[in-house]
Amino acid sequence: MLLTGAGSGIGRATAVRLIAEGATVFGVDRDETGLAETGRIAAEPVAGGGGRWIAHRADLSGEEAAAGVAAAAVAELGRVDALLNVAGVLRVTPMESLRLDDYRDIFAVNLFAPVVLCREVLPHIPDGTGVIVNVTSTAATKAHPWMTGYAASKGALLSFSISLAAELAPRRIRVVPVSPGGVATPLTADKSTYAGIDTSWYARTYPLWGAPGRPEDIAGTIVFVASDDGAYLNGVEVRVDGGSHS
Numbered sequence: 022m023l024l025t026g027a028g029s030g031i032g033r034a035t036a037v038r039l040i041a042e043g044a045t046v047f048g049v050d051r052d053e054t055g056l057a058e059t060g061r062i063a064a065e066p067v068a069g070g071g072g073r074w075i076a077h078r079a080d081l082s083g084e085e086a087a088a089g090v091a092a093a094a095v096a097e098l099g100r101v102d103a104l105l106n107v108a109g110v111l112r113v114t115p116m117e118s119l120r121l122d123d124y125r126d127i128f129a130v131n132l133f134a135p136v137v138l139c140r141e142v143l144p145h146i147p148d149g150t151g152v153i154v155n156v157t158s159t160a161a162t163k164a165h166p167w168m169t170g171y172a173a174s175k176g177a178l179l180s181f182s183i184s185l186a187a188e189l190a191p192r193r194i195r196v197v198p199v200s201p202g203g204v205a206t207p208l209t210a211d212k213s214t215y216a217g218i219d220t221s222w223y224a225r226t227y228p229l230w231g232a233p234g235r236p237e238d239i240a241g242t243i244v245f246v247a248s249d250d251g252a253y254l255n256g257v258e259v260r261v262d263g264g265s266h267s
């Protein structure tokens with residue numbers, strides 16, 4: 022399995038869960054220390070690690086870089102049973118101070134990298150059982166003020182996934198966008214990002230526990246969607262948000 026964003030948060034929790042269930046995980050991230058920590062956690066006896074962990078440090082920004090990651094994964098794995106696009110970046114920017122370069126940076130990671138990985142890995146995904154999971158966000162379809170670039174990138178990834186699912190259906194390769202709501206990870210933890218912004222707007226959107234979800238909650242859904250138990254899930258947004266956007 023090729024998993025991006027494996028060095029932190031949801032990607033790390035997904036890697037640990039997959040390895041515990043016996044999968045071989047080719048984990049990609051630009052953060053080498055984060056990858057090492059994922060490998061360490063996955064190897065702990067309590068994690069149950071029956072699978073195999075292959076760490077691959079790479080920055081996914083740029084077409085060549087993303088294509089290089091796909092080539093490295095194929096060289097290592099041969100067949101790619103599942104492509105799990107989890108890596109992502111968030112920028113919080115009021116419209117007044119927004120720079121178009123912010124959009125370009127966000128789109129490079131959140132949209133273009135998954136698109137290039139899908140294209141490059143596709144010949145190596147098995148017909149009948151292959152699956153692509155693209156991690157989008159509730160921001161794809163629900164208002165997330167001050168995150169317009171992030172929301173637009175996730176909305177585009179959602180649309181891309183729905184159309185690609187129809188395109189790949191004749192090969193019986195599934196494409197499923199998974200949209201988390203707020204999750205406690207480093208992505209959202211940096212409070213300085215929210216300077217000058219009314220964060221109470223976001224605090225109001227956690228009805229279930231009054232707090233964001235855990236990375237493991239999203240990892241469980243990703244693993245389910247990618248497994249045989251998710252065999253009839255295709256081209257539909259799986260929203261995992263604790264009811265925050267019902």
Ligand SMILES: NC(=O)c1ccc[n+]([C@@H]2O[C@H](COP(=O)([O-])OP(=O)(O)OC[C@H]3O[C@@H](n4cnc5c(N)ncnc54)[C@H](O)[C@@H]3O)[C@@H](O)[C@H]2O)c1
Nearest residue numbers: 026028029030031050051080081108109158203204206208
């Ligand atoms: N945390 C949330 O509240 C939340 C909500 C909805 C969706 N998501 C999505 O879930 C996914 C995982 O986010 P997370 O919360 O675990 O964040 P995180 O910051 O903990 O993990 C993201 C990982 O992606 C990696 N990454 C970022 N840019 C990269 C690049 N150019 N090349 C290689 N690796 C790169 C980072 O190094 C990091 O390890 C993202 O796509 C995010 O948009 C998160």
